[in-house]
Structure formats: structure tokens, C-alpha cells
Amino acid sequence: xxxxxxQGPGAAGDVAANVATIASAAERAAGDDAxxxxxxxxxxxxxxxxxxxxxxxxxxxxxxxxxxxxxxxARHGLAILYGYPERAGDAVYNAAQLIARDGTRLANYRKxxxxxxxxxxxxxxxxxxxxxxxxxxxxxxxxxCYDVEFPENVRRLALAGADFVAVPTALMPPYDFVATHLVPxxxxxxxxxxxxxxxxxxxxDLDYLGRSCIVGPHGRDLARxxxxxxxxxxxxxxxALLDEWRGVNTxxxxxxxxLYAALARD
Amino acid sequence: xxxxxxQGPGAAGDVAANVATIASAAERAAGDDAxxxxxxxxxxxxxxxxxxxxxxxxxxxxxxxxxxxxxxxARHGLAILYGYPERAGDAVYNAAQLIARDGTRLANYRKxxxxxxxxxxxxxxxxxxxxxxxxxxxxxxxxxCYDVEFPENVRRLALAGADFVAVPTALMPPYDFVATHLVPxxxxxxxxxxxxxxxxxxxxDLDYLGRSCIVGPHGRDLARxxxxxxxxxxxxxxxALLDEWRGVNTxxxxxxxxLYAALARD
Numbered sequence: 051x052x053x054x055x056x057q058g059p060g061a062a063g064d065v066a067a068n069v070a071t072i073a074s075a076a077e078r079a080a081g082d083d084a085x086x087x088x089x090x091x092x093x094x095x096x097x098x099x100x101x102x103x104x105x106x107x108x109x110x111x112x113x114x115x116x117x118x119x120x121x122x123x124a125r126h127g128l129a130i131l132y133g134y135p136e137r138a139g140d141a142v143y144n145a146a147q148l149i150a151r152d153g154t155r156l157a158n159y160r161k162x163x164x165x166x167x168x169x170x171x172x173x174x175x176x177x178x179x180x181x182x183x184x185x186x187x188x189x190x191x192x193x194x195c196y197d198v199e200f201p202e203n204v205r206r207l208a209l210a211g212a213d214f215v216a217v218p219t220a221l222m223p224p225y226d227f228v229a230t231h232l233v234p235x236x237x238x239x240x241x242x243x244x245x246x247x248x249x250x251x252x253x254x255d256l257d258y259l260g261r262s263c264i265v266g267p268h269g270r271d272l273a274r275x276x277x278x279x280x281x282x283x284x285x286x287x288x289x290a291l292l293d294e295w296r297g298v299n300t301x302x303x304x305x306x307x308x309l310y311a312a313l314a315r316d
Numbered sequence: 317x318x319x320x321x322x323q324g325p326g327a328a329g330d331v332a333a334n335v336a337t338i339a340s341a342a343e344r345a346a347g348d349d350a351x352x353x354x355x356x357x358x359x360x361x362x363x364x365x366x367x368x369x370x371x372x373x374x375x376x377x378x379x380x381x382x383x384x385x386x387x388x389x390a391r392h393g394l395a396i397l398y399g400y401p402e403r404a405g406d407a408v409y410n411a412a413q414l415i416a417r418d419g420t421r422l423a424n425y426r427k428x429x430x431x432x433x434x435x436x437x438x439x440x441x442x443x444x445x446x447x448x449x450x451x452x453x454x455x456x457x458x459x460x461c462y463d464v465e466f467p468e469n470v471r472r473l474a475l476a477g478a479d480f481v482a483v484p485t486a487l488m489p490p491y492d493f494v495a496t497h498l499v500p501x502x503x504x505x506x507x508x509x510x511x512x513x514x515x516x517x518x519x520x521d522l523d524y525l526g527r528s529c530i531v532g533p534h535g536r537d538l539a540r541x542x543x544x545x546x547x548x549x550x551x552x553x554x555x556a557l558l559d560e561w562r563g564v565n566t567x568x569x570x571x572x573x574x575l576y577a578a579l580a581r582d
Contacts, residue, residue, distance in 0.1 A: 162572055179575040200567060201467030201505060202576045209578050224564060227504055227535040235501035238493055239467060269493040298490060301466060306428055309445040310468045310580040312475050316573050 051186045051287045053214075053243075054079035055273070056089045057262040058280040059251030062096035063103055069094070069118045072132060075282055080126035082284040085151065085186055087130050088247040091195050091220040092144060094119075094134035098220075098254040101172040108137035111147055111158045124153030129185055133194065133218040136160065141174040146194050146218045148183050157183035157192060163203070165196035179203060180210045188213050188287065191242075195219040198236060198246070199228055202313065208240035208302060214287060215244045222256050229261040238269035241296040243287045250278055267295035317452045317553045319480075319509075320345035321539070322355045323528040324546040325517030328362035329369055335360070335384045338398060341548055346392035348550045351417065351452055353396045354513040357461050357486040358410060360385075360400035364486075364520040367438035374403035377413055377424045390419035395451055399460065399484040402426065407440040412460050412484045414449050423449035423458060429469070431462035445469060446476045454479050454553065457508075461485040464502060464512070465494055468579065474506035474568060480553060481508055486515045488522050495527040504535035507562040509553045516544055533561035 056075040061067035072089055079087040091097060094115050095107035109115055115134060123130045129151045136145035136158070143160035150156045160176025161169070181192050191207035191214070198204060198217045207215055215236070221228055229246060237244040244265050249258035262275040264285040272285035322341040327333035338355055345353040357363060360381050361373035375381055381400060389396045395417045402411035402424070409426035416422045426442025427435070447458045457473035457480070464470060464483045473481055481502070487494055495512060503510040509532055516526035528541040530551040538551035 162575060163570060165570075175572070177575075179572075180578070196570075199505065199565075200571065201471065202571070202579055205467065206576065206578050227500075231497050231535055232501050232504060234493075235498050238498060239465065269497055299465075304429060304431075304462075305466060305468065306441070306445075307580050307582050309428060309443075310472065312446070312472050313468060314573050314576045314580045 051086065051188055052082065052084045052284060053245055053264060053287055054082060054084035054087045054282055054284040055245050055247040055262045055264060056087060056282050057248055057250050057260055057275045059249060059253065060090065060093050060096055062253050063099045065094055065107055065115055069115060072119060072130065073122045076122050076126045076128050076130060078282050079284065080128045084284050085129060087128055088216050088218060088245050089132045090247050090249045091133040091218040092135060093132055093218065096253060098168060098256045104135045104172045105142050108135035108142045110138065111136055111155060116147060116155065120149050120153040123149045123151055127151045131192065131216050131218065142172060143176055144169060144173045144194060146192055148192065157181050159192035159194065161194040161197060163197045163200055180206050182207065182210055182212055191215040193217045195221065199232055201236065201239070204236040204240050208242055212242055213292060215242055217244065217246045219246055220249045220258055222258050226259055226261065229259065229263065233263060234265045234269040237265045237267055238299065239301055241267045241292065241299055241302065243267060243292070250280070266291055317352065317454050318348065318350045318550060319511055319530060319553055320348060320350035320353045320548055320550040321511050321513040321528045321530060322353060322548050323514055323516050323526055323541045325515060325519065326356065326359050326362055328519050329365050331360055331373055331381055335381060338385060338396065339388045342388050342392045342394050342396060344548050345550065346394045350550050351395060353394055354482050354484060354511050355398045356513050356515045357399040357484040358401060359398055359484065362519060364434060364522045370401045370438045371408050374401035374408045376404065377402055377421065382413060382421065386415050386419040389415045389417055393417045397458065397482050397484065408438065409442055410435060410439045410460060412458055414458065423447050425458035425460065427460040427463060429463045429466055446472050448473065448476055448478055457481040459483050461487065465498055467502065470502040470506050474508055478508055479558060481510045483510065483512045485512055486524055488524050492525055492527065495525065495529065499529060500531045500535040503531045503533055504565065505567055507533045507558065507565055507568065509533065516546065532557055
């Protein structure tokens with residue numbers, strides 16, 4: 051399965067402009083024969099725009115922007131995973147929705163591990179840590195930004211059967227190690243592919259650090275965007291590479307869960 | 317606290333020669349003002365020498381070789397962590413013992429995650445995954461080789477209060493990613509220092525890949541040995557760097573253990 055990751059700054063607060071950016075990225079990804087496009091965290095609305103502006107732009111998972119993205123997906127025959135603010139009753143979640151290539155809504159994930167004031171002031175935490183969807187025979191797990199930095203979260207998806215973990219993100223300095231080392235480590239230690247779709251450029255007082263990537267179960271980059279500037283990167287996820295490295299690294303089979311009780315203890 | 321890591325090929329099966337190597341490494345480490353020396357996995361006996369040769373050289377944690385290492389430690393006022401085959405009743409463990417700088421035995425750890433035939437044919441697994449010792453006010457956790465590749469194990473030590481994880485190892489191709497990325501990831505994601513003391517050169521049909529390291533909680537190398545050749549690397553573990561990066565990365569406080577039940581389930 052060929053996967054594309056879009057990296058860009060987005061237009062802070064301007065949902066229509068961001069939908070248009072998704073449309074043009076989708077056209078390019080489809081031109082590269084990708085079957086899935088991933089765009090960054092909170093891409094639809096902007097991220098560092100303040101809790102009130104986020105709440106104003108929050109919508110249900112079947113809202114107007116979701117319909118617009120679904121139309122783009124169906125037009126290009128391309129699945130799309132996009133970050134957005136989800137409204138559900140009184141709660142607003144930092145969410146990511148996966149739309150299938152026929153435009154149906156396939157999965158919706160709410161960020162479980164909130165990061166700093168920017169998340170805590172705007173969002174409720176999600177409570178389901180293992181959202182998986184089937185795509186072209188691949189089991190796709192979804193996480194958002196800070197979630198992937200916790201080894202527990204990718205492990206949980208791998209134990210649930212994920213082959214591939216897709217991560218919309220918004221990573222800023224001084225966390226470059228996350229993009230260059232921690233994300234590849236998650237792929238290696240779990241025998242999965244990981245795609246990490248970051249923002250770049252400035253948004254309010256934040257500068258994002260780019261370096262979006264698609265990494266293999268060997269921990270190596272299949273594709274890597276630069277630190278600065280809009281980019282669309284594409285890579286083929288090969289089942290043979292997955293099988294090969296699951297033979298090299300037998301971590302899931304060699305775990306000793308009886309020793310890990312402290313990890314699940316409050 | 318200054319820490320030294322010795323990297324070398326060892327003398328397969330020759331305990332007296334390996335004790336002599338520890339003595340000369342200890343003299344150099346003490347000359348660098350180190351307070352702790354770490355030598356590789358199964359350094360005392362050799363590792364890839366077959367189960368029978370290992371069993372012959374196995375001794376109790378207070379055996380003759382332990383006394384010889386204790387005498388070296390006391391002579392140089394230097395704590396020493398060394399890998400050896402431990403006999404306890406009918407069982408043989410892949411163990412690492414920490415001797416204090418006055419020559420007393422401080423902690424003994426038995427590898428819990430056995431690797432491939434080389435371990436499974438020779439050793440019983442240990443059942444205590446959180447061996448910690450105090451050294452100059454630092455909380456030192458011990459793991460051996462394959463153990464550190466599982467994020468669960470370093471996490472468990474960090475949750476138990478470790479500041480520093482010391483890892484005798486014997487890493488061979490194609491696992492170079494472990495030395496260059498996974499070990500730094502463990503330091504970063506847990507807010508601890510990690511020292512990784514590998515073998516180099518050949519032993520039977522195995523070639524070890526060196527690249528021993530001491531890494532900080534920022535994930536960066538404080539010291540790194542080359543892939544080939546004997547080396548003694550030394551670095552200062554600074555409490556200020558630990559405090560700084562525990563402020564940057566608040567992973568331990570931000571964990572959501574209620575979501576991790578699957579990790580401890582058989």
C-alpha cells in the first residue's frame with residue numbers, strides 16, 4: 051500500500067483554506083498512486099489558535115468539514131486521515147478521522163495523552179487507546195502527536211494487531227529527537243510501519259519542526275521531509291519488509307507480561 | 317557521578333584472563349576519576365562458548381570470581397558491574413553483579429528476557445525485573461542486553477525511581493539500530509541516563525558490533541565507542557541535566573495507566 055504524508059503550515063483558523071489545501075495534497079498524492087493521505091494534527095482548524103477559536107471550529111465527526119474531506123477522498127479514490135477538533139456534546143476532542151476512499155467514515159480517534167497547556171486548555175482526553183481500521187488488508191492504528199511518544203501506546207496497537215500506525219502531529223522544538231529517533235524506535239520495537247505527519251513553519255508563537263516521515267519496521271526512513279517547507283512524501287509499505295523484520299525482531303512473542311504489572315498500575 | 321564503560325572482545329572461556337582485563341580497565345577508569353565501571357554481558361566467562369562451557373564456569377554470586385572482582389573494586393575505590401554466569405542450585409542465570417567501591421556486593425540481576433538459542437539453551441530466566449541499587453546518591457537500575465530493547469523494562473525501572481540504567485550487553489548484526497537509536501530512545505522517554513557496555517570483535521561464529529555508549533536524558537551521546545576495537549569511554553552523569561530534561565519531558569507524570577491494561581495481560 052502506497053502512503054503519502056502532507057507536511058505544511060496550514061492556515062490558522064481558516065477551515066475553508068485548509069480543506070482546499072487537503073484537496074490539492076490529495077490530487078498530488080493520487081497522482082503518486084497513493085492509497086492513503088495523512089495530514090497533520092488539528093489541520094482543519096489550526097492548532098495554536100486558542101481554546102475559544104478551536105471550540106468555534108469544532109464539529110461532529112459527521113460534520114460539514116468531514117463531508118468536504120469525504121468528497122475529496124471519493125473524488126480521488128484516496129483514503130484521508132486528517133486532524134480536527136471534534137465536538138461531542140459539551141466536550142471538544144483533539145481528534146483524527148480516517149475517511150475511506152469511497153468517502154465513508156472508517157474510524158475516529160481522540161487523542162488520549164494531552165500535551166501541556168495547549169491541549170489541556172482546549173480538549174477533553176479520549177478514552178479509547180486502540181482505534182484500528184482495515185485498509186487494503188492492512189490494519190491501521192491511529193495516534194496523535196504526544197501519544198506516540200509513550201511506548202505503551204504503540205505497543206497496545208501492535209498487540210491489537212496493527213501493521214501500520216498513522217500519526218498526525220504538531221511537533222515543535224526542542225523535541226526534534228522525537229521525529230528523528232523516537233518515531234523510528236516505535237516502528238522497530240513493534241514491527242510496524244509508522245507515518246508521522248507534522249506541521250512546519252510558524253503558527254502564533256509556535257514554530258513547528260517539520261521532518262515528517264514514513265519509517266519501516268527496520269527503523270529506517272522510507273521517506274523524510276525537510277525541517278522547513280511544505281512537502282508531500284510518499285512511500286510504499288511492503289508486506290515483505292514487515293514479514294522480514296518481524297522475523298528479525300520477535301519482541302511481541304518474547305515479552306514477559308507477568309513482569310509488567312507496574313505499567314498498568316495507577 | 318563519573319561512569320566508565322569498557323568495550324572489548326574478552327577471552328572466550330578464560331576467566332582468569334577476563335578478570336585480568338577487568339583489573340586493567342578498572343585501573344584506567346579510576347585514573348579517569350570514574351566511580352563506576354561497567355563491562356559487557358557474560359564478560360567473566362565468555363558468552364558464545366556453548367551451554368556446557370558456560371555451566372562449567374558458572375559460580376554463585378559470592379563465588380571466587382566475584383571475590384576477585386571485589387578485590388579489584390576495593391583496590392581502586394571503584395564500583396564495578398560485570399556480566400557472568402550465575403549458578404544457584406541447578407539453575408544457571410545470565411547475570412550481572414554490582415560490586416560497591418568498598419568491595420561489598422550491592423546488587424545482582426538475572427536477565428529476564430532471554431534472547432534466541434544462545435540464551436535459551438544455556439540459562440534460566442530471572443524473575444525480578446526491577447533490581448535497583450544506590451550509588452553516590454544515584455538510583456542505578458540494571459538490565460542485560462535484550463532486556464533493554466523492551467520499552468516495558470526501562471519503564472518499570474524508571475517508575476521504581478531509577479535515575480540511571482546500566483546495561484552489560486553483547487549485540488551483533490543486524491541490530492545496530494539498538495545501539496544507535498533504541499538505547500537513546502530509552503533514555504529520552506524515561507528521563508534517565510543509560511550506559512550500554514557492548515562486546516566487540518569475534519567470538520566463535522558471532523561478531524559483536526561495539527558502539528558502546530553513555531547517553532543522557534536528552535537522548536544524545538555523552539560518549540560513544542567505535543564499532544571495532546577495545547575502548548574505555550567515560551562520561552559525567554550530571555544531576556542538572558537530569559532535572560532539566562525531566563522538566564522538558566514529563567512522560568512519567570503524563571502516563572495514563574488505565575489505558576495500559578493490555579500490556580500486562582498474558
